[in-house]
Amino acid sequence: MNCCEGVSEMSVRLLCGRRLNAVISSGEPELYWLVGSTLVLPRTVVSIIKCLHWTPSLGPESVDFSREADDFRTFLLRGLDVVGALIVSNQDHEENAMNAVKATIGIRERFVPDKGTCSVIGASANASTKDVRFFLSPMGKLESLDLIPSVIPEDFPEKFLWERVCLIRCSLTLKLPVYASINKKSDSEEVFSSTVDAVAAKFRDPTTLYLIESKKLKSEETIPPVVLHGSELGFDACVPDFGFPGSAATVGNKPLLTCSQFFKNMKPPSSLMENVDTIHVSVFSNLSDSSLACVAPLGRYFPAPEPVKCSVVDFKLDVLCFSSRDFPLDSTISRLVIPALVSQLLEMKQSTTPKLCMNHPQLHPYHFYPPGVLHPITAIYDKTYGEMEAEQVEIRRSLHLRFGLPVDRPLLLTSNSLPFTCMPTSSESRKSGTTLLKDVHIDISSRGVSGGLVSLIQGSYEYYHYLQNGFDDNGWGCAYRSLQTIVSWFRLQNYTSIEVPSHREIQQALVEIGDKELSFVGSHEWIGAIELSFVLDKLLGVSCRIMNVRSGAELPEKCRELAMHFETQGTPVMIGGGVLAYTLLGVDYNDVTGDCAFLILDPHYTGIDEVKRVVNGGWCGWKKAVDSRGKSFFLSDKFYNLLLPQRPNIV
Numbered sequence: 001m002n003c004c005e006g007v008s009e010m011s012v013r014l015l016c017g018r019r020l021n022a023v024i025s026s027g028e029p030e031l032y033w034l035v036g037s038t039l040v041l042p043r044t045v046v047s048i049i050k051c052l053h054w055t056p057s058l059g060p061e062s063v064d065f066s067r068e069a070d071d072f073r074t075f076l077l078r079g080l081d082v083v084g085a086l087i088v089s090n091q092d093h094e095e096n097a098m099n100a101v102k103a104t105i106g107i108r109e110r111f112v113p114d115k116g117t118c119s120v121i122g123a124s125a126n127a128s129t130k131d132v133r134f135f136l137s138p139m140g141k142l143e144s145l146d147l148i149p150s151v152i153p154e155d156f157p158e159k160f161l162w163e164r165v166c167l168i169r170c171s172l173t174l175k176l177p178v179y180a181s182i183n184k185k186s187d188s189e190e191v192f193s194s195t196v197d198a199v200a201a202k203f204r205d206p207t208t209l210y211l212i213e214s215k216k217l218k219s220e221e222t223i224p225p226v227v228l229h230g231s232e233l234g235f236d237a238c239v240p241d242f243g244f245p246g247s248a249a250t251v252g253n254k255p256l257l258t259c260s261q262f263f264k265n266m267k268p269p270s271s272l273m274e275n276v277d278t279i280h281v282s283v284f285s286n287l288s289d290s291s292l293a294c295v296a297p298l299g300r301y302f303p304a305p306e307p308v309k310c311s312v313v314d315f316k317l318d319v320l321c322f323s324s325r326d327f328p329l330d331s332t333i334s335r336l337v338i339p340a341l342v343s344q345l346l347e348m349k350q351s352t353t354p355k356l357c358m359n360h361p362q363l364h365p366y367h368f369y370p371p372g373v374l375h376p377i378t379a380i381y382d383k384t385y386g387e388m389e390a391e392q393v394e395i396r397r398s399l400h401l402r403f404g405l406p407v408d409r410p411l412l413l414t415s416n417s418l419p420f421t422c423m424p425t426s427s428e429s430r431k432s433g434t435t436l437l438k439d440v441h442i443d444i445s446s447r448g449v450s451g452g453l454v455s456l457i458q459g460s461y462e463y464y465h466y467l468q469n470g471f472d473d474n475g476w477g478c479a480y481r482s483l484q485t486i487v488s489w490f491r492l493q494n495y496t497s498i499e500v501p502s503h504r505e506i507q508q509a510l511v512e513i514g515d516k517e518l519s520f521v522g523s524h525e526w527i528g529a530i531e532l533s534f535v536l537d538k539l540l541g542v543s544c545r546i547m548n549v550r551s552g553a554e555l556p557e558k559c560r561e562l563a564m565h566f567e568t569q570g571t572p573v574m575i576g577g578g579v580l581a582y583t584l585l586g587v588d589y590n591d592v593t594g595d596c597a598f599l600i601l602d603p604h605y606t607g608i609d610e611v612k613r614v615v616n617g618g619w620c621g622w623k624k625a626v627d628s629r630g631k632s633f634f635l636s637d638k639f640y641n642l643l644l645p646q647r648p649n650i651v
Contacts, residue, residue: 458570
């Protein structure tokens, strides 16, 4: 399949039309980078990324290209690069386009200096008329600027992209010993720097071995892995024409192996998250001599002239690369994987060096596929002080701004990362799912409210109830189970990666904050809305509103307020009254007649986890405050507290 199918020399294919429309609709003077792949999809714009390091009033000349390039080296997959720029302003289109080309050349000189000269795109959007035009600068020559007459929008960009490309992933853990003088900090930094540089050079060593395999194959499919040695990669050799099927089938007398051989019998995925084609690369280094002679181990003693300290610095490298299925495997390693590993390693060195004599930062790369972005992006977080430490928040906030992501939703926390990323065990278990029922209210229609407006929980949750997981809490644990359901909502919406707490952990949390005595742990004592708010604040940092109702008969009067909660916050609500607690998932409310119904998830259920049993038994369903037989669901002689968790406004 030709990657440039349907694209002429004077055309550009646009995969990010929605993003472009959002950019020009803002009307603000801005500079955006156009990202594509000269190796995989020529003359195709895959992504539009906002420039952050510049002063709009001073124009494109004020761009801090070094800072922009440093950021790009972190979050952009190798195989993708800057192919152009877009300027939104009220200036002349050709003037904008020329400035965009200059900006593109400026960042490419720092970000992709090894890519040589290529044609770049200069785009201009008029902030007033919303008119957009694309220009081509052949071979990046400023004196030549040609209007691109044909812009080809792609109706199904994700499908178009992932039928043509694949991902290459390589993860590697390094432990680097650093021996340096205790009294001279500069010695430690110098030794550390030379140690890291030596490791970076090792990736190109002729004795280094690369094992290439696919782990997405079905059990009946057997495609053997490919082993490449550093001596076979030909770093200085000219790479053959690889962009299209039917290009060079051999290099010399050796068959040209491409990425496509790992996916011969696989149906192309329709999206990344369904079944992305991912090739895994493992790195092995030959640490022993190739001599077959039997020799005894030899140790040498080198006395240190002054006190020396040994520090072991842990590096966890994890890189993703963006490649065509027809890209040769040797070029995949030499031009994508190795440069990505070296770049990530050197970036980690730069972050670690200032803190070498203190606690070493715990740097972990994570890969994300946020909604609205066609390709994964990478972030490196220092996990020393947790995800919500200010520096990590700023990293996420800048990525949200660059890609036009909402700044009040967590899309780049570690719990959002792609499942093949190196992640804590707890997150892996969450990603793989649980046996608990999810979203049991789906397809339950409201009955009995004429002309009512239904307001429901937003997102997914797990159903926690009595006797679950072999724990007997019958008669006292309903509020605990409601709290577990609420915590599961925050987990599944990726606001947190902590495990859903057990009854004992909930009790322990209340003891730790001083609300309960130590004897409370392990007891069968009830808890209510106030205690739930304390636990959510301690474990998740989530604040809650408490709604007090003097009588169950007054609950219908709160429907308008509850409807507003579900529309704006969308979190499950706990209702506690007397000795009973329920989870509220929504309301059906007619604001003219005042008639209403409540979607109740009942934690008092003691049966097996089957949706039909739960729904048919009425354990999840719509309840009228007073049913057709005159029976009240809520008790008129009991007061009720409602816990309304607030959705955190975070990135």
